[in-house]
Structures are given as C-alpha cells and as structure tokens.
Amino acid sequence: MKANKTNPALSGSLLNFVKVSGKTLSERYSPFNDWVQARRDLGVWHYSRVLFSPALHQTCIANEFGLKPTEGINFASQDYLGLTYRQELRDAAHAVIDQYGVHSAGSPALCGRTEHLLTLENKLTRLVGHEDCIIYATGWMAGFGVITGLVRDTDTIMIDALSHNCLHEGAKHATSNVQKFTHNDMDQLADKLRNERVQYAERGIFIVVESLYSMDSDSPDLKTIVALAQRYEAIVILDVAHDFGAIGKQGLGLLEQLSPEERKSLVVIGSFSKTFAANGGFVLCSNEVRNYLRFHSASNIFSNAISPMQTAVVNQACDLVFSAEGQVLRGKLLTNIKSLRDAMTINGLLVSGEPSPIVPVFTQGKTEDEALARLTSKNMLLNGLHANLVEFPAVPRGKARFRFQVMATHEAEELKQAAEIMAASREAAMANLQTYLGKC
Numbered sequence: 512m513k514a515n516k517t518n519p520a521l522s523g524s525l526l527n528f529v530k531v532s533g534k535t536l537s538e539r540y541s542p543f544n545d546w547v548q549a550r551r552d553l554g555v556w557h558y559s560r561v562l563f564s565p566a567l568h569q570t571c572i573a574n575e576f577g578l579k580p581t582e583g584i585n586f587a588s589q590d591y592l593g594l595t596y597r598q599e600l601r602d603a604a605h606a607v608i609d610q611y612g613v614h615s616a617g618s619p620a621l622c623g624r625t626e627h628l629l630t631l632e633n634k635l636t637r638l639v640g641h642e643d644c645i646i647y648a649t650g651w652m653a654g655f656g657v658i659t660g661l662v663r664d665t666d667t668i669m670i671d672a673l674s675h676n677c678l679h680e681g682a683k684h685a686t687s688n689v690q691k692f693t694h695n696d697m698d699q700l701a702d703k704l705r706n707e708r709v710q711y712a713e714r715g716i717f718i719v720v721e722s723l724y725s726m727d728s729d730s731p732d733l734k735t736i737v738a739l740a741q742r743y744e745a746i747v748i749l750d751v752a753h754d755f756g757a758i759g760k761q762g763l764g765l766l767e768q769l770s771p772e773e774r775k776s777l778v779v780i781g782s783f784s785k786t787f788a789a790n791g792g793f794v795l796c797s798n799e800v801r802n803y804l805r806f807h808s809a810s811n812i813f814s815n816a817i818s819p820m821q822t823a824v825v826n827q828a829c830d831l832v833f834s835a836e837g838q839v840l841r842g843k844l845l846t847n848i849k850s851l852r853d854a855m856t857i858n859g860l861l862v863s864g865e866p867s868p869i870v871p872v873f874t875q876g877k878t879e880d881e882a883l884a885r886l887t888s889k890n891m892l893l894n895g896l897h898a899n900l901v902e903f904p905a906v907p908r909g910k911a912r913f914r915f916q917v918m919a920t921h922e923a924e925e926l927k928q929a930a931e932i933m934a935a936s937r938e939a940a941m942a943n944l945q946t947y948l949g950k951c
C-alpha cells in the first residue's frame with residue numbers, strides 16, 4: 512500500500528484524470544502527462560506499444576517510449592485463427608486494390624459500398640440465417656450506432672454491467688433509462704424486466720448483452736435471455752465480437768445454441784477485428800431494422816464505408832473461417848486455449864472463466880495489485896512475452912489481469928514457455944515490489 516501512495520508510477524489510474532480544470536491546455540492536461548512520464552521513467556507504461564513485424568504468434572513489439580523492439584511470443588494481438596498474414600487474404604487485398612484502388616470514398620448511405628460489400632452483407636446474412644446485414648467501419652461504431660439508432664429516450668435499456676465500452680456509451684447516449692444488471696445474473700435481469708413491464712406496459716425495452724465477455728472469459732445464459740425477452744416483450748441486442756468465427760462447430764459461437772427462429776429475433780452486432788483479420792463491424796437484423804438503421808444510425812451514415820481492401824479481406828476470411836479448414840483451425844485454437852490454461856495453473860497462476868480465445872491470468876497482488884501487475888508487465892516484455900495488462904478502471908481495483916489472446920497458430924512449446932515466463936516475471940516483480948516498499 513505504501514508503494515502505491517509514494518510512487519505515482521505504481522499507483523493511480525486513467526480515471527484520476529477524467530476531471531480536468533484550468534483555462535489553458537497545459538493547466539488542464541499536464542497532470543496526466545506528468546503521471547504518464549513517471550510511468551515511462553520506471554518502464555511501466557504498458558499502453559500503445561508498437562509492432563515492428565506482423566502480428567503473428569511470434570512478433571516484435573516495443574514500448575511506446577525508447578522503441579527498442581523485443582522479439583517474443585505474442586498473445587497481445589487479436590487474431591484468433593491466425594489469419595493476419597495468410598497468403599489468400601493478402602492476394603485478395605492486392606487483387607481488389609488493383610480493381611478498385613484503396614479507398615471507399617463515401618459513406619455507405621451515399622456511394623461508399625462496392626459490389627464486394629454487397630457480397631459480404633449477403634454472405635454474413637446467409638451464414639447466420641438472419642434476414643439482412645449492414646457493415647460498419649468498426650465494431651465499436653456498430654455497437655454504438657445500433658443502440659443510438661434504435662433506442663429512444665422513452666425506452667429502457669437493461670445492460671450487463673461488464674458489457675463493452677461501445678455498448679455502454681451507446682446506451683448512455685440513447686436514453687436516460689439505463690439499468691445495469693449484475694454480470695450474468697439472470698434472476699436480477701428477470702426481476703428488472705418484470706418490474707419495468709408492470710410499470711410501463713407500452714415501453715420499448717432493450718436487453719444488451721455479449722456472447723463472450725472479454726475481461727472474464729465467460730458467457731451469458733442466452734437461451735434464458737431470449738425466453739425472458741419473449742415473456743416481457745423486450746428486444747435483445749447481442750454483441751458477438753469475440754466468439755463469432757472462433758468458437759463452435761460451425762464457427763457461430765454462442766449463437767449455435769439458438770434455433771433459427773430465436774436467432775432471427777435478435778439484433779446481432781459483431782466485429783471483424785478478432786477473427787476476420789480486418790477492421791470493420793456488422794449488424795445482422797431483420798430487413799425492416801436494416802432499412803431503418805441505414806438512415807438513422809449516425810456512425811454508419813456520417814462516416815466512410817470500410818475500404819474495398821478490408822471488404823475483400825473479410826470476404827476471403829469468411830470463406831476460410833466457415834470452411835472445413837476453419838473448423839480444423841478452431842479445433843487447434845481450442846486445444847491451445849486448454850493447454851495455456853493448464854500451463855498457467857501448473858505454474859501457480861490463477862486463470863478465470865471458461866475456455867475461450869481470451870485467457871485472463873491474474874497477478875493477485877492483494878493491496879499492491881496494480882503495482883505488481885505493472886512491474887510484471889515490464890518484466891514480461893523484457894523476457895519476450897507479449898500480453899496486454901488490463902487494470903482498473905477496465906476491471907475492478909485489485910483484479911488486474913493479463914489478457915492472453917490465443918491463436919490457432921501458437922505452438923505447444925510457446926504455450927508452455929509463456930506460462931513459465933509469466934510466473935517468473937511475476938516472481939521478479941514481487942521481489943522488486945518489496946524493494947520499492949522497503950525504500951519508502
């Protein structure tokens with residue numbers, strides 16, 4: 512605790528700097544810069560690292576400061592099936608650049624959609640068995656844009672407390688009637704729905720959830736959510752960013768648990784950035800909802816469409832992800848996930864949630880958790896292991912964790928080594944921490 516109080520580099524969070532005061536830019540923003548500098552000086556600023564080679568299972572990453580790249584095992588990139596550097600995807604990108612150039616040059620509401628985008632919309636619609644599809648420039652824009660596009664201030668949103676930022680931001684901007692429910696607590700959701708429906712017979716009620724939560728690696732009871740939505744005449748918005756393409760026999764993630772009719776009752780949001788090797792987001796919905804959103808979802812209308820190159824990459828990625836080879840890759844991914852979780856446990860580290868491409872590994876530093884996590888992160892980079900640290904406020908105080916994002920292309924030996932390096936980095940950080948405590 513002492514170290515946290517006396518060493519700014521090992522204490523504080525981004526949240527401390529949301530409130531700013533003063534009239535000049537410097538008065539307002541220099542306290543934040545001083546804090547970042549203190550962390551950089553100690554080598555514990557773990558944000559905005561820079562890639563010096565493709566985001567493969569082994570890659571070269573540097574701290575934002577100093578820029579001395581370290582070769583290492585990579586769990587810090589989001590590419591669950593390991594498609595980033597696949598020849599077919601690069602060929603597709605090159606071919607479409609020659610055909611269309613490099614820019615969409617317009618909003619999807621005007622003239623930004625290429626024929627490849629139409630192909631992609633149809634492909635995704637067919638794959639999931641929904642009615643229609645819209646493509647957004649990013650998954651964040653899809654989440655924010657769907658909620659603000661569909662929900663009005665006279666409506667209520669019930670949102671899982673651990674939902675992604677794009678969903679919370681969308682909810683906040685759409686209506687003042689936002690009710691958070693405790694993560695995955697179906698009883699609480701049922702109580703809230705019952706109360707709301709009894710009080711407001713005609714009100715629009717939206718339930719906002721994810722299929723796989725990326726901080727804890729767990730999933731909701733989707734069947735129950737769909738049943739509750741039917742009972743209380745609510746509308747479900749489901750974000751499938753993390754499991755779509757990466758999990759399940761058909762690659763549809765948690766959606767596989769639902770019947771075709773149940774799927775069609777949902778508004779499904781997704782991202783291409785985890786499994787489909789490109790920026791971009793999508794929404795699967797009824798034809799009526801699609802027609803409405805196309806002209807009422809600001810992040811779709813007032814922003815350029817994804818580029819022809821991104822579209823071509825995702826089209827090609829879909830063909831691969833939903834093929835027999837995609838199924839093999841998902842099998843390898845699952846084997847890797849289980850091996851990494853086992854290796855972490857064998858090395859005395861705490862892992863949470865269910866097997867998924869995200870393996871959250873805790874530092875368990877008790878009162879000095881953030882400090883221990885930051886020092887561990889520094890050591891991991893130096894020792895050739897890349898994984899993103901998530902600390903407060905993204906997760907509760909004292910629950911800092913490393914998010915290992917597994918790829919189908921990781922090798923068995925790398926998974927074993929990763930756990931050993933993480934354990935050794937944490938041990939060394941514990942010793943360092945004592946030194947910092949001792950000096951205070």
Ligand SMILES: Cc1ncc(COP(=O)(O)O)c(C=O)c1O
Pocket residue numbers: 649650651652654675677721725750752753782783784790791792
């Ligand atoms: C659940 C969820 N939704 C949306 C997004 C945003 O996706 P994108 O990177 O495509 O903007 C993320 C990204 O991490 C996510 O985890």
